[in-house]
Amino acid sequence: MDESPRPQDRFGVLLRWYSVLWVLFGLAPQAIAGSDDPIPERYWALGLTAALGLCFALLKAAPRNPVLRPVVFLWLLVAGLGALSYLRIGGAALYVVTLPQFWVLGGSRGRSIVLSVAAAVATLAGGAVRQGWGADGRGWGAEAQLTGNAVVTAAGCAAGVLLGLAAHRFVQLSGERARRLAAELAEARARLAEAQRRQGASDERERIAREIHDTLAQGFASIIVLAEAARAGLGEDPGRSERQLLSIERTARENFAEARVLVGSAPQGAPVAGAIAETLRRTLDRFAEDTGLTVSADLADVRCDQRTRIALLRCVQESLANVRKHADASTVGVVLERHPHGVELEITDDGRGFVVADSRGFGLDGMRGRLAELGGELTVTSAPGAGTRVLAVIPVEDEAQAEVEAAG
Numbered sequence: 001m002d003e004s005p006r007p008q009d010r011f012g013v014l015l016r017w018y019s020v021l022w023v024l025f026g027l028a029p030q031a032i033a034g035s036d037d038p039i040p041e042r043y044w045a046l047g048l049t050a051a052l053g054l055c056f057a058l059l060k061a062a063p064r065n066p067v068l069r070p071v072v073f074l075w076l077l078v079a080g081l082g083a084l085s086y087l088r089i090g091g092a093a094l095y096v097v098t099l100p101q102f103w104v105l106g107g108s109r110g111r112s113i114v115l116s117v118a119a120a121v122a123t124l125a126g127g128a129v130r131q132g133w134g135a136d137g138r139g140w141g142a143e144a145q146l147t148g149n150a151v152v153t154a155a156g157c158a159a160g161v162l163l164g165l166a167a168h169r170f171v172q173l174s175g176e177r178a179r180r181l182a183a184e185l186a187e188a189r190a191r192l193a194e195a196q197r198r199q200g201a202s203d204e205r206e207r208i209a210r211e212i213h214d215t216l217a218q219g220f221a222s223i224i225v226l227a228e229a230a231r232a233g234l235g236e237d238p239g240r241s242e243r244q245l246l247s248i249e250r251t252a253r254e255n256f257a258e259a260r261v262l263v264g265s266a267p268q269g270a271p272v273a274g275a276i277a278e279t280l281r282r283t284l285d286r287f288a289e290d291t292g293l294t295v296s297a298d299l300a301d302v303r304c305d306q307r308t309r310i311a312l313l314r315c316v317q318e319s320l321a322n323v324r325k326h327a328d329a330s331t332v333g334v335v336l337e338r339h340p341h342g343v344e345l346e347i348t349d350d351g352r353g354f355v356v357a358d359s360r361g362f363g364l365d366g367m368r369g370r371l372a373e374l375g376g377e378l379t380v381t382s383a384p385g386a387g388t389r390v391l392a393v394i395p396v397e398d399e400a401q402a403e404v405e406a407a408g
Helices: 005-038 039-061 070-088 092-105 111-133 140-232 238-262 276-291 304-326 361-375 400-406
Strands: 294-300 333-341 342-349 379-381 388-394
Touching: 005 294, 039 070, 039 304, 070 092, 070 111, 092 111, 092 140, 092 333, 111 140, 140 276, 140 304, 140 361, 276 294, 276 304, 276 333, 304 333, 304 342, 304 361, 361 379, 361 388
Parallel strands: 294 333
Antiparallel strands: 333 342, 342 388, 379 388
């Protein structure tokens, strides 16, 4: 996490340092320099200096004070600069050190300019009134002191206004840039949220399509095949037709249960309750009964989590559906084993085979996608006239952890 100070925090630190510098190099020199003045001027200078420092401290302690608001303090500061300039016969140095106050606390560009000029006029007027415009008989030195004070004050006022305008413009441009960046960031976030929403919708459509293909579509295809076989055998083998009708009923009920799962009215784990070996064995027995093919099964009692069980079942269902529709096989073999690297499921048949590179079926892509979500991999090996081998590998955690997750 980035722990660098924010711009507002850095600005606050600068203001606190400036406050210290204003007291040290603005007010303190006035109080120290007045120690050699005559008694009345000395006390007045010390009192005014202390009053300005106290007002500044009160303003910093309670910036929302309804009486001593920033603009009130600044006008008091203008008056104080004029008074101290009168008592000390010139206050150019204090005026220059005080200039940032008018821009920091002024609130607007116009008010800051007015206050800066008013403070300069007050500083010049205070010194001029006390000097009597050089007509008090003190000679050229007094006039030179007044002239030097005037030059420094006027130059400081001009430089302060120019720097203040430049700083104000810089802050304005920074604010506009910050607002523009904030708007761009908000727009980027909105685009990202929309992209995530679309991606989520696309992923959900793909998931539902895969589930429908692996469950309802396969079930309906099985019902169609069984219904055709039952109708063809009504006259010749009524007993076989009756068994096929029972299988149709059972498949339709399973499809109904799968449909309830897809619409969220049944628990996701319903289709694969129990151990995966037992579930696969029931599926293979049904397939052998419906098709009359020879099915051999070597199913280890593998413990795995629910998502892995569903993936293994869907791979078997899709492979058997492909055998039924395309393979023209006579035997099917299914092997389920647990290895250190994960669970392996192998389905083989002695059918006609096919060219794997030319296969564009949704079923194989669906199996690959389902296994990829679990970090697994699907390998299909086949050739025309050489049968087909489907190998699904799914990494699982150690046996103890898998049993805990399976039980949960």
